[in-house]
Amino acid sequence: MSSVLYDAPGPRAKRRNAILTVVFFVLLALLLWWVWRTMDDKNQLEWKLWEPFTTSEIWTTYLLPGLADTLKAAGLAMVIALPLGALFGIARLSDHRWVRGVAGTVVEFFRAIPVLLLMLFANEVYVRSTDISSEDRPLYAVVTGLVLYNASVLAEVVRAGILALPKGQTEAAQAIGLRKGQTMGTILLPQAVTVMLPAIVSQLVVIVKDTALGGVMLGFTELLNSRQTLAAFYANVVPSFIVVAIIYIVLNFIITTFASWLEGRLRRGKKSTGAVIPAAAVGGTTATGGEGGGVPGLGTYIQKQGP
Numbered sequence: 001m002s003s004v005l006y007d008a009p010g011p012r013a014k015r016r017n018a019i020l021t022v023v024f025f026v027l028l029a030l031l032l033w034w035v036w037r038t039m040d041d042k043n044q045l046e047w048k049l050w051e052p053f054t055t056s057e058i059w060t061t062y063l064l065p066g067l068a069d070t071l072k073a074a075g076l077a078m079v080i081a082l083p084l085g086a087l088f089g090i091a092r093l094s095d096h097r098w099v100r101g102v103a104g105t106v107v108e109f110f111r112a113i114p115v116l117l118l119m120l121f122a123n124e125v126y127v128r129s130t131d132i133s134s135e136d137r138p139l140y141a142v143v144t145g146l147v148l149y150n151a152s153v154l155a156e157v158v159r160a161g162i163l164a165l166p167k168g169q170t171e172a173a174q175a176i177g178l179r180k181g182q183t184m185g186t187i188l189l190p191q192a193v194t195v196m197l198p199a200i201v202s203q204l205v206v207i208v209k210d211t212a213l214g215g216v217m218l219g220f221t222e223l224l225n226s227r228q229t230l231a232a233f234y235a236n237v238v239p240s241f242i243v244v245a246i247i248y249i250v251l252n253f254i255i256t257t258f259a260s261w262l263e264g265r266l267r268r269g270k271k272s273t274g275a276v277i278p279a280a281a282v283g284g285t286t287a288t289g290g291e292g293g294g295v296p297g298l299g300t301y302i303q304k305q306g307p
Helices: 011-041 047-054 056-091 097-111 115-129 137-163 167-175 180-217 223-234 237-273 296-305
Strands: none
Touching: 047 056, 047 223, 047 237, 056 097, 056 137, 056 180, 056 223, 056 237, 097 137, 115 137, 115 180, 137 180, 167 180, 180 223, 180 237, 223 237
16 A cells, blocks of 8 residues: 555565564664673673662662752753743744844854853853852753753744744735734644644753753753762762663653653644634635635634634
């Protein structure tokens, strides 16, 4: 059975795919075996190195507080960066040249600077210009760097998501007299969210991982920094790296799983609530000026507004 995107594989292609699959799993098994043998030869599989992770003390003293600080910094950065990125993304689509110019300059400037440099610069600013305590300063610096960089990236995601929508959406909204603010807030943005969601989730995962930069360079007590203290005390560097990596994998898997569920829910909601404008409502034609078509986003807006 063929698809619009590809042709269904024939007998030869199926055999080739089966052989490649077997080869892949054989190579993967060999790689895992090599890693296992190497760690065993270096005495990294001894129980005394892994036993601390079976006690509550190592979790309540090191790992869980570090995870809490990671989530705190990432959560604050997400809450601030998302609306700020949306604001600058919309500003880059403004009809006013000076608004587009200012927004574009800010976005391109912070998007071009490495996030670590932004964290270090923010830390120096807080040291010399504020009364923030030395204990709280790393958190402020990490959040500031994450917000400045990721808000600029998210601004481009928002702009691209809105531009990806058909122009008929905007034209139809203008045809019934909606102002640009109304068109953006009630027609374009709700539809663009589904388009933007995968890229937004990817950037949120990046935010979670980039908190580790603050632990390495600024002494922020996030998960990776806590692992360093733990490893120095228990002398289990490799096992601690593996455990922390697993925690990051689980955390990011939860984020992506939730995003996939949310994206599916949004798509189902649009399918169930989207309504087209009846031809009789606009004198026998649709809002785009054609016969028998419709604009789902605009139809939903009119349905919500009522007669």
